[in-house]
């Protein structure tokens with residue numbers, strides 16, 4: 001073996017040699033002599049990694065001719081494997097397949113050089129050439145004359161590759177650190193880079209801060225990384241690249257954690273997109289899991305990689321499982337020190353979290369989403385399903401601001417303004433459907449809260465599915481068959497008035513009728529209707545819309561709500577001039593609606609002439625069909641029913657041997673025993689007797705008495721009918737009680 005001083009002297013020679021030559025190739029022949037002497041070997045190859053081609057190329061001069069050997073970075077060759085694994089390798093006999101297999105299952109010796117000459121490779125020492133952890137090439141020394149390569153040879157080879165690495169780096173114009181290029185090209189001050197590097201936990205955070213704090217654009221950062229890692233940079237470009245489809249065992253949380261995505265272009269060539277392409281161990285794992293032999297390696301920004309991964313899911317932009325997202329957030333929350341503003345609103349996890357919340361809401365058929373800040377704890381996400389709020393998930397407090405900001409950006413609200421409530425809306429595509437979401441922000445002492453209302457989308461429910469009693473169905477159909485008049489649907493917010501009006505319109509919607517609707521908002525759309533969204537903020541009110549409709553030759557007009565005297569008056573006028581008008585009011589019962597309108601200043605004669613009927617309604621929860629069970633009514637139940645239905649009417653219903661229904665609670669209904677909702681109704685018909693009471697402006701109770709004599713049944717009575725039918729239980733009737 002060579003003595004240490006001799007070795008040192010030879011390595012110093014190599015250093016001087018490389019310094020004094022323009023390129024490695026120029027120095028090659030002299031270098032070869034020194035290297036072969038150092039190892040007492042027959043041949044040497046230096047493979048250089050090519051940035052754009054993802055392979056290694058060895059160039060050497062034979063006489064005046066320059067020859068090239070190219071090998072991919074893969075176990076297909078020994079140099080390729082060493083480049084892939086970034087580990088040195090000593091092979092005693094490259095033609096011994098078993099020895100190769102022990103290194104890697106698919107390691108092969110190609111023997112390209114042997115095949116093209118009468119040379120026989122007997123043993124190989126192969127060492128990666130690295131600089132600052134980046135693979136630049138591979139040094140291969142072949143055929144030690146006496147015996148096998150030793151550990152001492154390995155040590156010398158590693159010292160040698162370090163020297164060569166510096167030369168390669170110089171030749172390739174590479175950088176010592178990932179972001180040095182930004183300093184070289186005057187995009188960033190060295191001091192700023194140092195400061196931000198020291199105070200960032202990792203490259204991912206560093207990159208985010210370069211973008212957000214130092215305003216460096218992504219393209220420049222990508223270029224800097226490309227130069228440093230010596231691989232091409234690929235930005236997020238879903239038009240050009242998609243996730244590579246394979247039966248690999250790579251799970252998405254593994255890929256996300258390691259910031260690596262396997263993508264491919266239109267011609268399906270896979271590229272391993274990595275945030276840190278010099279992570280050889282990771283590359284090896286990916287390579288073996290994918291089982292692909294040819295692929296490119298590129299560098300991508302962490303966010304872009306997550307965007308590629310995020311776009312996978314169910315293939316329709318599904319944002320990934322909530323648990324995965326919360327996991328990811330949990331991890332990044334830990335990393336984000338404890339500053340609550342650390343997380344930015346466009347961080348992929350935040351984007352997907354908000355998207356996931358919206359998808360979940362749609363999936364469980366929620367009407368509202370509540371994102372409530374808590375003063376000392378995680379943010380609560382609740383959703384209202386069938387009228388009842390349900391706890392969904394918790395978002396770490398550190399992400400509260402980012403989530404709220406994301407929602408505000410989506411709904412075009414001012415993210416800087418956190419002290420006053422704001423209203424906006426989002427149109428999102430959920431399971432292929434465009435859904436409108438109304439957003440209201442409310443500042444609380446615990447922070448800014450958001451309530452989102454998901455507008456029911458899709459078509460109208462048929463009138464027959466409204467669960468009206470047969471008497472009410474007949475009466476309602478009779479009322480709407482009139483060519484003119486006004487029909488009012490009344491009840492508090494969330495009592496299903498819009499659904500009912502659209503069911504009525506659906507029944508009336510025939511080609512021979514021109515139907516105009518003014519709604520706020522348009523929740524249900526129906527072909528054949530001319531639907532208009534009013535916007536009081538810009539002065540386009542229900543009254544304005546109604547006046548416009550009257551000039552547009554209507555047969556039937558829907559006015560979303562009679563909020564004020566002007567609208568109510570215009571609605572009555574329209575119905576008296578030959579149109580059927582449908583509208584709503586926020587009143588509790590049908591008889592009360594009459595006095596409310598008269599209190600607004602409507603003429604009693606005009607109103608009673610115009611009015612064809614008033615339908616009051618509520619929504620109550622229905623028993624879950626999966627866990628519904630029968631039970632005999634208790635004495636208390638029967639007494640309750642008697643009292644509520646009224647002794648005067650009790651003969652209308654059969655309470656002998658009464659059996660009632662209840663929901664035991666099951667998985668399907670989240671153990672609530674309820675699933676879905678149905679309406680209960682109170683339909684008042686404007687009969688001549690009632691009309692004369694309206695003329696006299698009689699009291700509510702007088703009018704109610706008359707209406708009931710004419711056949712009206714109260715909300716409570718209708719509710720009891722639905723209890724007896726088994727739609728609901730007695731507990732749900734409490735929602736109605738007090739209504740009449």
Ligand SMILES: [Zn+2]
Pocket residue numbers: 624625626627628663664665666667668669670671673674
């Ligand atoms: Zn159930």
